[in-house]
Amino acid sequence: MKTLSLLICLLFSGILQAQEVKIAFQQQLPNSHPRYLTDSNGKSETLNLIEKEDWAKDVFEKLKRRTDLYANLTDAQPDWLLSRLAMYWKSHATDVYIKGETFDHAGGEKAPAPTVRYTGTRGTFATHGRPRLEDVVPYDDNAEGNVTFCNNALPGRPMESVHPSKTGRNIESLNREIMGIARDAAFLYWLTGEERYAKLAAGVFDTYMTGIYYRNVPIDLNHGHQQTLVGMSSFEVIHEDILYDIVPLYDFLYDYLNTRHTDKMDIYAGAFKKWADNIIANGVPHNNWNLMQARYVMNIGMILENNKQYADGKGREYYIDYVLNRSSIRQWSLTKLADYGFDPKTGIWAECPGYSNGVLNDYTSFATLFDRNLNYDLVKAMPVLSKAVVATPQYLFPNRMICGFGDTHPGYLNTNPISRMIRNAQHNGKKKQEEYFTAMLKCFHPDAGKTKD
Known part of the structure; x- marks a missing residue:
């Protein structure tokens, strides 16, 4: 009996120790901005590229022409763009109510500022x-x-007043278009120093993020599963897509905001953290959702300041460490998810090929991000990632198309994970890994590396 008790204790101790395995590293993000897509050296490098490369000059000029259209309108009427955001302009509603996958109504107390309007439905169908x-x-x-x-x-698609539930996800789409313009303006301000771009970007950003800060997480009147999935702007936390625009916008515009909107910086940070905390609290932990959630949280963490800058102690170290090492009921760490989902012997992910390839694409994208922004080798810390990329051809028929079982469409293999393994090897000086995955990539793309792409 004593022997059995001892074995049980040892087994339980082993489980606890396994759960406590963490990836420890020294975060090396600079304190200055930008630091998400580039750093302080990026401006001169970008300007030099535009000067020397025709394709870069063409991209820059097209971006500038498109943004100038709205900068000119904003010069003449400062609120031209920001006034078109989908907001609760008059009601300042703090609460949003849904019924399952459909918007119902907004209400609650009146916030001190306009709040962000919620989208119509979880699906895309719209009348x-x-x-x-x-x-x-x-x-x-x-x-x-x-x-x-x-x-x-109706012919001509006449405009009319309609309940948001009839509009699908078009409210999200409208706000994303406007935020995308503001993101480009923030980039142009950082690159050129022209203040007109900063004014355009800051007006949109300030209006929207203040509106997020004062609005609450939606409430499901059906008291159903949807309550565990909702985001701040979308019915699914994995579709908080506007963050892809807001994060780089804030990063490029940080110095301007910190100078001209000093009194609002805590509100902006609070809005970002409310967003991240809700993504952590909601969603699905044990499949491909988890990685999409983690990417949003990681992106937010990277543009926040150090933990010590905030009264709640939750800054960039907190959120980056949460992605790597912490787990909660609906958000698992990268390591826990990998242990759960990847077969340690074969590297095969425990979902259909469509999801499996998506998961691997996300994991290797994280590896690239850690190399680029944190100078940390995630592949070395999680060796199963290399094994998983090696295993991807096992999903293919002889004609090189993916076996289309489950939620999977037949198609050709996404080779981005292979390319990222090559870049990871080059960044970290792993010659054998570089040679192996270069040979693997050439099986799919024989001319890889011969031309610029």
Whole structure:
């Protein structure tokens, strides 16, 4: 009996120790901004590239021409762009209520500032589509909480007042278009120093992020599973896609905001952290959702300041470490998810090929991000990633197309994970790994490395 008790204790101790395995590293992000897509050296490198390479000059000029259209409008009317954001302009609603996968109504107390309007449905079907940006009604918010969108069923798609539940995800789409313009303006300000771009970007960013700060997580009146999935802007935390625009915008515009909107910096950080905390609290931990959630949290963590800058102690170290090492009911660490999902012998992920390849794409994307931004070799810390990339051809038929079982469409293998393994090897001086995956990539793309792409 004593022997059995001892074995049980040893087994339990081993489980606890396994759960406590962590990836420990010294975070090396600079304190200055930008630091997400580039760093302080990036400006001169980008300007030099534009000067020397025709393709880079062409990209820059197209970006500038497109952004100048809205910068000119904003010069003439400062609120031209920001007034077209989908917000609760009049009601300042703090609470959003849904019924399952459909928006119901907004209410609650009146916030000190306009709050961000919630999208219509979880799915994309819509009887009413969004107008062109120039046709959007400024400060669109009536007593019924409707939006002025286009009736897709009628000739000419006339604009009419309609309940948001009829608009699918078009509210998200409208705000993303506007935020994308502001993101490009923030980049141009960082690159050129022209303040007109900063004013455009700051107006949109300040309006939207203040609106996120004062609005609460949606409430499901059905008290169903949807409550565990909702995001701040979308019905699914894995589709908080506007963060892909807001994070680089903030990073490029940080110095301007910190100088001109000093009193709002805590609000901006609070809005980002509310977003990250909700993504951690909601979602699905044991499959491909987890990595999509983790990427949003990681991106937010990278543009926040150090833990000590915030009263709650939650800054970039906290959120980056959460992605790597911490687990909660709906957000697992990268290591725990890998232990759960990858077969340690074969490297095969425990979902259908479509999801499996998506997961591997996300994991190797994290590896690239850690190399580039943190100078840390995630592949070395998680050897199963290399094994998983090696295993990907096992999903293929002889014609090199993926076996289309489960939620998978037949198609050709995404070779980005292979390319990222090569870059990881080059960054960290792993010659054998570089040679192996270079040979593997050439099996799919014989001309890889011969031309610029």
